[in-house]
Amino acid sequence: MEKGAQQSIIIIKKKGHGHGHHGGAWKVALADFMTAMMAFFLLLWLLGSTSKEEQKAISGYFTDPGSEYAIGEGGANPGLINMEQPQKESHSEDPIVINQNDKENTQENTQASTTMTEDALKKELERLEREKLEELQKKMQDQIDHDQVFQEIKDQILIDFTALGLRIQIVDKDKRPMFDSGSAHLKNYSDAVLKALGPLLNNVPNKISVTGHTDSTPYGMGAAYTNWELSADRANSARRALTAGGYPEEKMATVQGMGSAAPFLKDDTSAPINRRIAIIVLKKAVADALTNGGNSGIDSSNIIPSPNSRVEPAASKSAPVVEKEPPVHIMTQQEVDEATDRK
DSSP states (O other): OOTTOOOOOOOOOOOOOOTTTTTTHHHHHHHHHHHHHHHHHHHHHHHHTSOHHHHHHHHHHHHOTTOTTTOOGGGSOHHHHTTOSOOOOOOOOSOOOOOHHHHHHHHHHHHHHHHHHHHHHHHHHHHHHHHHHHHHHHHHHHHHHHOGGGGGGGGGEEEEEOSSEEEEEEEOBTTBOSBSTTSOOBOHHHHHHHHHHHHHHTTSSOOEEEEEEOOSOOOSTTOSSOHHHHHHHHHHHHHHHHHHTTOOGGGEEEEEEOTTSSOSOTTOTTSGGGSEEEEEEEOHHHHHHHHTTTOSOOOGGGOOOOTTOOOOOOGGGSBOOOOSOOOOOOOOHHHHHHHHHHO
């Protein structure tokens, strides 16, 4: 280099490598992406394990987070998710598409559930009714055992259960009848017993039926007044005594005479015990059937009588209730003697 020539100074800057400080940015982005994907798949898994009702509740919360049903501690009421709180109806205008098969299955399940519920309710009501009738039976038996009114004919009062309800029968006994011979006039002790039974029977809301029965001994040949009329008149006499004792007239379901059609002793139809008054505290279903003309939908095939019980024959076999005085019939002395001896 010549002396005095100008020298050029070259400055070389050394560039450092930035991998230590700036080269990891992609890793942060990847981690964020993986976290978001994991959260997404976790959400899908959670939604897949919930029922449609729970999904609806969750959707309702995000649709209307300010709902009175969705607000609780932490911003959400857990009762909504657990289906313990009512859900606010959605007013979304989006159409809901329901598969026809799903619709039919839902209707069948709803009908089956409703039927099961109705059957269970019916059985529960029947059970409660039975308990009340059993309680009435115990109360009546206790009063019969201790009340002086019943003592004279205590052994002539029979109480049992039939398919129709709780039955109380007051039967005749040799030399101790309920009525005057061949008449619908009550003996004093029979009248007192029926009046005492009135308030007891009124302890339950059930209606009652009153039925009169006679033995098979007929009136004289060609008599216009028969056992049918006599049994109906005796049933009405019993009804009047019950009403006089305090039993409401509107709770009388039926008053009828059966004549000798339903003997207590089928092998001895002329025995005194066949002459009786039967009072049945009717089950509600039976009373409804009688009141509605038999249109209550009762399936008689399901009625099973209690052991040793005798169910009264159908009302269609009974004679109409006679309220008027029987027609006057002039009987021969022989007919009078025979009727008096046998009644």
